[in-house]
Amino acid sequence: MLAQLAAEFPGWYPEWNIPYWLMSILRVVGGLVAVLLPAGGIVYIFLFKMMSFMQSRLGPMEAGPYGSMQLLAEVGKWMQKEDLAPDNADVRIYKMAPLIVLLSTFLLVVVVPFGPQAYFTNFETGIFYALAVASISVLGILIAGWSSANKYSLLGGLRAGGQLIAYELPMVLATLGVVIQAGSMNLNRIVEVQNTGEIFGIGLIGNPFVITQFIGFLIFMIAVQAELTQSPFDMPIAESELVSGYMTEYSGFRFLIFFIAEFATAGVFGFIASVLFLGGWGVPFTWFGWEGISDVAWWMNFVGPLIMFTKMFALVGVIMWVRFSYPRFREDQLQTFAWKVLIPLALANTAATAILKVVF
Amino acid sequence: MPKVPGLLKGLGVTAGILGKTLKNGADTVQYPHEKEAPPVRARGVIALHEDNCTACMLCSRSCPDWCIYIEGHKQLAPPRRAGGKPRQVNHIDRFDIDYALCMYCGICVEVCPFDALFWSPEYEYSEPKIADLLHDKAKLGEWMETVPEAPELEVGAGK
Numbered sequence: 001m002l003a004q005l006a007a008e009f010p011g012w013y014p015e016w017n018i019p020y021w022l023m024s025i026l027r028v029v030g031g032l033v034a035v036l037l038p039a040g041g042i043v044y045i046f047l048f049k050m051m052s053f054m055q056s057r058l059g060p061m062e063a064g065p066y067g068s069m070q071l072l073a074e075v076g077k078w079m080q081k082e083d084l085a086p087d088n089a090d091v092r093i094y095k096m097a098p099l100i101v102l103l104s105t106f107l108l109v110v111v112v113p114f115g116p117q118a119y120f121t122n123f124e125t126g127i128f129y130a131l132a133v134a135s136i137s138v139l140g141i142l143i144a145g146w147s148s149a150n151k152y153s154l155l156g157g158l159r160a161g162g163q164l165i166a167y168e169l170p171m172v173l174a175t176l177g178v179v180i181q182a183g184s185m186n187l188n189r190i191v192e193v194q195n196t197g198e199i200f201g202i203g204l205i206g207n208p209f210v211i212t213q214f215i216g217f218l219i220f221m222i223a224v225q226a227e228l229t230q231s232p233f234d235m236p237i238a239e240s241e242l243v244s245g246y247m248t249e250y251s252g253f254r255f256l257i258f259f260i261a262e263f264a265t266a267g268v269f270g271f272i273a274s275v276l277f278l279g280g281w282g283v284p285f286t287w288f289g290w291e292g293i294s295d296v297a298w299w300m301n302f303v304g305p306l307i308m309f310t311k312m313f314a315l316v317g318v319i320m321w322v323r324f325s326y327p328r329f330r331e332d333q334l335q336t337f338a339w340k341v342l343i344p345l346a347l348a349n350t351a352a353t354a355i356l357k358v359v360f
Numbered sequence: 361m362p363k364v365p366g367l368l369k370g371l372g373v374t375a376g377i378l379g380k381t382l383k384n385g386a387d388t389v390q391y392p393h394e395k396e397a398p399p400v401r402a403r404g405v406i407a408l409h410e411d412n413c414t415a416c417m418l419c420s421r422s423c424p425d426w427c428i429y430i431e432g433h434k435q436l437a438p439p440r441r442a443g444g445k446p447r448q449v450n451h452i453d454r455f456d457i458d459y460a461l462c463m464y465c466g467i468c469v470e471v472c473p474f475d476a477l478f479w480s481p482e483y484e485y486s487e488p489k490i491a492d493l494l495h496d497k498a499k500l501g502e503w504m505e506t507v508p509e510a511p512e513l514e515v516g517a518g519k
Contacts, residue, residue, distance in 0.1 A: 050378065052386070053377070053378045053381040053382060053386065054374040054375075054377050054378045054381075055377065056377055056380070056381050056386050056387045056388075057381075057386050057387070057388050058386045058388045058390070061390065321371060321374065321375070322371070324374055325370045325371050325373070325374045326367070326370060
């Protein structure tokens with residue numbers, strides 16, 4: 001059937017007449033899949049299984065084959081719990097906070113391209129939008145910390161605020177190198193540049209920016225680790241000092257939303273990192289003789305998401321691996337590392353990239 | 361050779377254990393499905409060899425939890441040699457250990473002068489009702505079957 005379709009629609013764009021309402025449904029379903037599937041997959045594969053194996057344990061084994069239904073059991077348990085709010089809490093915004101954090105995740109996934117046409121929106125300044133929207137979650141966390149009327153929540157929220165803002169800077173600066181090299185802020189264009197690029201005249205694997213922007217890639221991944229408040233950067237929810245940081249007072253459904261947002265954001269940052277540094281949804285275009293993005297075969301819209309998910313899981317696997325291996329930073333070490341090491345390094349990287357861009 | 365940085369070494373440790381677990385399986389024993397074999401000298405449950413017991417009450421009195429209940433009476437046994445006097449022996453009517461109280465210190469086993477109490481490594485005897493944890497002498501006698509053979513004495517050890 002696919003061959004028939006390909007014969008019927010030559011060229012790069014199948015002229016399917018998808019009505020607007022169907023397109024909207026597809027987008028909503030696609031958005032949910034792109035957010036919830038990574039979240040569930042990351043929690044099961046890495047949090048349940050990989051972490052257990054790294055400690056010579058088995059992880060959940062009873063719910064479903066190899067514990068694969070454990071997530072449903074957990075979600076069911078959280079849904080049953082009472083929706084509690086402390087007496088002194090600012091109830092209205094207290095209840096809103098987890099939704100704001102999750103909203104930021106959904107807004108982020110909007111710009112991620114999964115194929116030549118498989119995207120939700122194709123902003124001209126997509127990466128700018130992504131970095132701007134990523135900081136909305138800080139608001140949700142600060143709100144949660146403040147409105148809980150709990151000293152641990154407040155301290156956790158303040159720590160999270162300080163940390164997320166500190167590590168946003170190296171992230172932005174690391175992205176800058178990619179933007180300079182690609183000459184565009186459009187994510188699809190960045191993918192195209194990487195897959196049509198050449199390294200010293202050899203275009204066999206294109207030019208994934210992880211090679212030319214390796215320092216930027218390292219800085220970006222470290223900053224992402226901190227943005228996700230994963231260990232060793234998990235000061236905001238340091239359980240031995242702050243109970244559970246800004247999440248202390250949350251229970252049931254709202255805690256579940258925080259939890260989903262944490263791992264869904266990990267997945268979305270994995271997507272963005274693979275777009276920026278690993279060539280995104282594309283394969284090197286020379287393999288199939290494509291000149292540019294407009295030549296890419298229409299079936300890349302179906303293969304692209306698979307490639308993206310593979311790359312995303314590989315990157316998140318590294319994030320989780322680091323998370324399970326290192327102990328937590330002290331608060332001052334954490335800030336020092338951002339301001340005295342990462343940001344100068346990222347600035348130097350940006351300057352070097354700019355100079356080399358002009359020279360070559 | 362330059363020293364491997366500690367950060368990379370740490371990642372190597374976790375990855376190494378991950379690989380080992382994937383290859384050889386985890387250290388976990390999945391208890392209800394497979395049973396863990398406790399060591400021979402594990403303190404699982406105390407067994408009673410009733411014929412050796414003389415109701416001397418040493419175990420009961422030395423028990424820190426007072427979880428051993430003994431009742432007995434004196435009775436006459438046939439003489440050892442023909443023409444002798446009938447012997448007077450203590451016979452136990454009741455010998456209960458309340459495992460809801462027992463803290464597995466093993467003092468009763470240590471203190472028994474007649475080798476009537478033994479450790480058994482058996483550990484599966486939980487009950488839905490706490491009162492059922494009181495094991496009477498019949499049940500304590502059944503545990504005798506699970507008591508492992510005493511290990512050989514070392515060479516030169518006095519009997």
